[in-house]
Amino acid sequence: MWGGRFAEGPAAVMREINASIPFDKRLWQQDIAGSKAHVAMLAVKGIVTGEDAQAITEGLSRVAEEYEQHGVPVNMELEDIHMVTESRLAELIGPAAGRLHTARSRNDQVATDFRLWVRDAMDEVDAALKALQQALIARAEEHAASVMPGFTHLQSAQPVTLGHHLMAYYEMLRRDRSRFADARARMNQCPLGSAALAGTGFPIDRHMTAQALGFDGPTGNSLDSVSDRDFALDYLMSATQLSLHLSRLAEEFIIWASQPFGFVSLPDAYSTGSSIMPQKRNPDAAELVRGHAGRIMGCMNALAVTMKGLPLAYSKDMQDDKPPVFEAHDLLGLCIAAMTGMVEKVDFRTERMRALAMSGFSTATDLADWLVREGDVPFREAHHITGRVVKLAEERGVQLADLPLADLQAIDARITESLYDVLTVDASVASRMSHGGTAPEQVRARIAEARKALAGEGA
Ligand code: ARG
Numbered sequence: 258m259w260g261g262r263f264a265e266g267p268a269a270v271m272r273e274i275n276a277s278i279p280f281d282k283r284l285w286q287q288d289i290a291g292s293k294a295h296v297a298m299l300a301v302k303g304i305v306t307g308e309d310a311q312a313i314t315e316g317l318s319r320v321a322e323e324y325e326q327h328g329v330p331v332n333m334e335l336e337d338i339h340m341v342t343e344s345r346l347a348e349l350i351g352p353a354a355g356r357l358h359t360a361r362s363r364n365d366q367v368a369t370d371f372r373l374w375v376r377d378a379m380d381e382v383d384a385a386l387k388a389l390q391q392a393l394i395a396r397a398e399e400h401a402a403s404v405m406p407g408f409t410h411l412q413s414a415q416p417v418t419l420g421h422h423l424m425a426y427y428e429m430l431r432r433d434r435s436r437f438a439d440a441r442a443r444m445n446q447c448p449l450g451s452a453a454l455a456g457t458g459f460p461i462d463r464h465m466t467a468q469a470l471g472f473d474g475p476t477g478n479s480l481d482s483v484s485d486r487d488f489a490l491d492y493l494m495s496a497t498q499l500s501l502h503l504s505r506l507a508e509e510f511i512i513w514a515s516q517p518f519g520f521v522s523l524p525d526a527y528s529t530g531s532s533i534m535p536q537k538r539n540p541d542a543a544e545l546v547r548g549h550a551g552r553i554m555g556c557m558n559a560l561a562v563t564m565k566g567l568p569l570a571y572s573k574d575m576q577d578d579k580p581p582v583f584e585a586h587d588l589l590g591l592c593i594a595a596m597t598g599m600v601e602k603v604d605f606r607t608e609r610m611r612a613l614a615m616s617g618f619s620t621a622t623d624l625a626d627w628l629v630r631e632g633d634v635p636f637r638e639a640h641h642i643t644g645r646v647v648k649l650a651e652e653r654g655v656q657l658a659d660l661p662l663a664d665l666q667a668i669d670a671r672i673t674e675s676l677y678d679v680l681t682v683d684a685s686v687a688s689r690m691s692h693g694g695t696a697p698e699q700v701r702a703r704i705a706e707a708r709k710a711l712a713g714e715g716a
Contacts, residue, residue: 272333272334272336273333275336275573276333276336276337277336277337277338277576277579278329278331278332278333278335278336278337278338278341279331279333280579280580280583281337281338281367281576281579282328282329282331282338282341283374283579283583284338284367284370284371284374284579285321285324285329285338285342286321287369287370287371287373287374287377288338288339288342288366288370289317289318289320289321289324289342290373290470291366291369291370291373291449291470292313292317292342292357292366293314293317294449294466294469294470295357295360295361295449295466296310296313296314296317296356296357297310297314297465297469298461298462298465298466298469299356299359299360299459299461301462301465302459302460302461302462304359304360304459304460304461305356305359309353309356312350312353313346313350313353313354313356313357315350316346316349316350316354317342317346319349320342320345320346320349323345329341330345332344337363337367337576338370339363339366339367339370340363343357343358359459360450360452360457360459360461361449361450361452361457362451362452362453362454362483364451364452364453364454364483364570364571365448365449365450365451365452365453365479365482365483366449367576368448368449368451368482368483368485369447369448369449369470371486371488371489371578371579371582372444372447372448372488373470375444375488375489375492375582376441376444376445376471376488378492378582378586379437379440379441379492379495380441381586381590382437382496382499382586382589382590382593383434383437383438385590385593385594385597386430386433386434386437386499386593387434387711387714388593388597389430389593389596389597389600390427390430390431390434390707390711391711392597392600392601393423393424393426393427393430393600394424394427394704394707394708394711395601396420396423396600396601396603396605397419397420397421397423397424397427397700397704398420398701398704399420400418400419400420400423400605400607401418401420401697401700401701401704402418402420402683402686402697403418403419403420403605403607403610403611404416404417404418404419404607404610404611404614404682404683404686405417405418405419405422405520405607405610405611405613405614406610406613406614406616406617406619407422407619407695412617413613413614413616413617413619414619415619415620415622415685416614416615416619416620416682416685416686416695417686417689417695418686418695418696418697418700419605419607419610420697420700420701420704421694421695421699421700423600424700424703424704424707426502426505426506427707429502429505430499430502431707431710433495433498433499433502436495436498436499437492437495437499440488440491440492440495443487443488443491444487444488444491445471445472445473446467446472446473446474446475446476446477447463447466447467447470447472447474447475447476448475448476448482448483448485449463449466449467449470449475450463450466450475451476451479451480451482451483452479452483453483453570453571454479454480454483454484454569454570454571455479455480456479463475479570480569480570481569481570483570483571484567484569484570484571484572484575486560486564486575486578489560489578489582490557490560490561490564492582492585492586493553493556493557493560493561493581493582493585494557496553496556496557496585496586496589497550497553497554497557499589500549500550500553500554500588500589500592501550501554503546503550503592503593503596504546504547504548504549504550506546506596506600507543507544507546507547507596508543508547510523510540510543510599510603511540511543511544511547514538514540514543518609518613519606519609520605520606520609520610520613521603521604521605521606522603522604522606523538523540523542523543523599523603523604524598524599524602524603524604525538526598526602527540527541527542527543527595527598527599527602528540528541528542529541542595542598542599543595543599545591545592545595546592546595546596549588549591549592550592552584552585552588553585553588553589555581556581556582556584556585557581557585559577559581560577560578560581560582563575563577563578564578611682614682615656615682616656618647618650618651618656618657619682619685620657620658620679620680620681620682620684620685621643621646621647621657622643623679623680623684623685623688624639624643624646624657624676624679624680625639625640625642625643626639626679626688627675627676627679628642628643628669628671628672631671631673631675631676632669632671632672634669634671642668642669645668646660646665646668649664649668656680657680658677658680658681662674
């Protein structure tokens with residue numbers, strides 16, 4: 258394409274290091290759409306004839322059909338998707354194909370294509386996350402009153418409800434979706450028409466192409482437009498944050514599935530056996546979701562380091578923007594789908610959870626709170642008294658509720674029979690009625706809000 262200036266062809270290794278077609282062929286749909294919008298505008302502005310524009314548009318449709326049916330041919334000599342498409346177009350329609358690249362450069366072309374691709378990727382992630390949220394809500398509703406141990410430091414702390422625990426992940430995903438939505442709104446401006454770096458002398462209409470491609474309008478500075486990859490980094494940073502959340506849920510499933518916990522039985526469909534230990538069922542899918550967070554973060558890091566310190570405007574370094582985004586997006590799709598399947602199908606062992614929720618003196622705080630409420634004891638003193646009760650129960654190897662009243666009154670005379678009412682795990686969770694608390698009533702209220710929010714989003 259630049260043969261006029263060059264006496265010698267490229268070295269074999271130059272071809273190889275230079276070519277992006279092996280990966281940027283994934284942009285073919287966006288590339289065709291961008292070219293069609295561009296040539297339609299060129300015709301309206303009288304920059305190419307209506308006849309040429311029609312030939313080009315029809316030719317592009319034929320190229321698209323070929324790609325659809327046979328895939329994009331990987332021709333390293335033609336370097337990238339833009340040139341592969343243009344050269345095929347020339348084969349199909351002849352010299353008129355050469356007019357398509359008027360008032361355009363591959364720099365604004367690739368910036369446009371990649372934005373369109375990332376925008377679709379964001380929409381895909383959003384839809385998948387919504388499905389995962391719905392799965393979480395359904396299971397949370399089922400278990401709004403199922404009691405389990407709540408942990409801090411992974412030590413039994415206070416009883417909580419399983420529904421509450423699952424809804425915590427709904428909240429994380431809500432923030433993730435809002436992060437992607439922010440990024441999408443910010444990136445939705447069209448760089449097409451910025452040309453190589455300086456804009457163009459042809460009387461183009463950038464508003465027209467922006468609109469045709471579903472952008473809110475054209476970008477404001479041609480130098481920035483061809484060298485901005487913030488949208489890809491925004492995607493990767495949002496993906497990183499999301500993958501951290503998914504890895505935490507995956508880790509919970511891994512811990513919960515281990516025999517000492519026995520809180521869940523993971524679905525067969527998401528587990529594997531061992532080739533040597535016949536009894537084993539390993540949580541491989543969850544482990545890979547946990548692990549893939551590392552790779553997704555690596556992709557984010559790769560592009561951040563590629564972009565660091567690049568002067569304006571386009572540099573070929575930027576060609577390396579695509580592989581990490583594609584890789585992260587593929588991994589993310591797998592991770593979200595695997596977690597959705599596991600959430601939908603996991604078997605919660607609620608009896609086991611309940612049994613462990615009672616252990617570890619998990620209602621000690623309820624005892625202290627009772628002393629504050631019923632005995633008007635300052636909380637710090639109540640904490641101290643409760644400590645002595647816990648010590649006694651520990652020495653005897655019994656639960657708090659198993660200690661006789663006389664022994665409790667020997668520790669503090671203000672204790673009465675009604676204390677026993679607050680020592681059960683059900684009473685404990687039911688009492689946590691503060692906004693966002695673990696009481697089944699609060700959990701159900703939040704589920705209702707969540708359902709309403711999702712329904713309000715439409716399809
Ligand atoms: N394949 C290139 C990329 O992905 C397209 C832009 C090339 N521009 C250029 N001036 N060589 O970045």
